[in-house]
Amino acid sequence: xxxxxxxxxxxxxxxxxxxxxxxxxxxxxxxxxxxxxxxxxxxxxxxxxxxxxxxxxxxxxxxxxxxxxxxxxxxxxxxxxxxxxxxxxxxxxxxxxxxxxxxxxxxxxxxxxxxxxxxxxxxxxxxxxxxxxxxxxxxxxxxxxxxxxxxxxxxxxxxxxxxxxxxxxxx
Numbered sequence: 001x002x003x004x005x006x007x008x009x010x011x012x013x014x015x016x017x018x019x020x021x022x023x024x025x026x027x028x029x030x031x032x033x034x035x036x037x038x039x040x041x042x043x044x045x046x047x048x049x050x051x052x053x054x055x056x057x058x059x060x061x062x063x064x065x066x067x068x069x070x071x072x073x074x075x076x077x078x079x080x081x082x083x084x085x086x087x088x089x090x091x092x093x094x095x096x097x098x099x100x101x102x103x104x105x106x107x108x109x110x111x112x113x114x115x116x117x118x119x120x121x122x123x124x125x126x127x128x129x130x131x132x133x134x135x136x137x138x139x140x141x142x143x144x145x146x147x148x149x150x151x152x153x154x155x156x157x158x159x160x161x162x163x164x165x166x167x168x169x170x171x
Contacts, residue, residue, distance in 0.1 A: 016097035019110040027115025030147040031121060034130035046134075055136055059144045062128040067149075079123050086116040101169065104162020112155030115148035 017026045037060050049056035065072030070076070093109045122129040131144040 002171060014098065015106075016094055019093055019106055020099055020113075022107075022110040025146035026111060026151050027117035027121065027148070030115065030151070033147060034118070034122060036151075037132045039131050056121070057134045057136055059132055059134055059145045062126075062130040063131050063144075064128045067143075072137035072168055075127065080119070082120055082123070086120060089113045089116065092148040102162065102166060104165065105117060105159045106162075108155040108157070108159025108162060111151045112159065115151030115155065118146070 026055055037058070040059060040060065045060040046057050048054055049058050049093065063069060063072070064075065065078055089109050093106065096106050096109070119129045123148065129148075131146050131149070133146060133150075134141060134144045
């Protein structure tokens with residue numbers, strides 16, 4: 001391997017490790033929140049998040065399916081589909097980590113992967129995902145999510161926007 005290609009490989013690997021570290025941190029924080037929520041007695045919920053002025057309610061919901069319980073009767077598919085998607089995200093992240101640019105796409109994919117890891121950990125360990133956040137505004141007051149869900153959604157928005165903007169960047 002030439003010296004230059006070796007350096008490019010090494011810098012790509014360190015970028016990949018940094019991106020994976022971000023994913024792991026997001027997963028860890030969400031898993032800690034979920035564990036804290038799950039360990040509390042059911043009678044403590046729902047409750048208003050302190051200092052939110054009634055905007056955020058904390059719940060303790062066990063979601064055995066996808067968003068809003070979709071496909072909860074097919075637990076294997078609910079585990080395997082996100083696992084395959086996470087593997088694809090990981091592959092894309094590995095590929096991009098060795099390339100210059102694509103910063104938004106990389107960051108978005110790392111966010112999404114962190115949320116996916118957290119939710120997959122719940123699914124494989126417990127058979128359900130702990131959802132606990134509800135924003136009491138408009139249509140959002142019907143949805144209870146967790147930080148992993150938010151990371152997934154935000155990550156895909158950031159990644160998609162970054163991917164769409166990439167062709168317009170000057171090299």
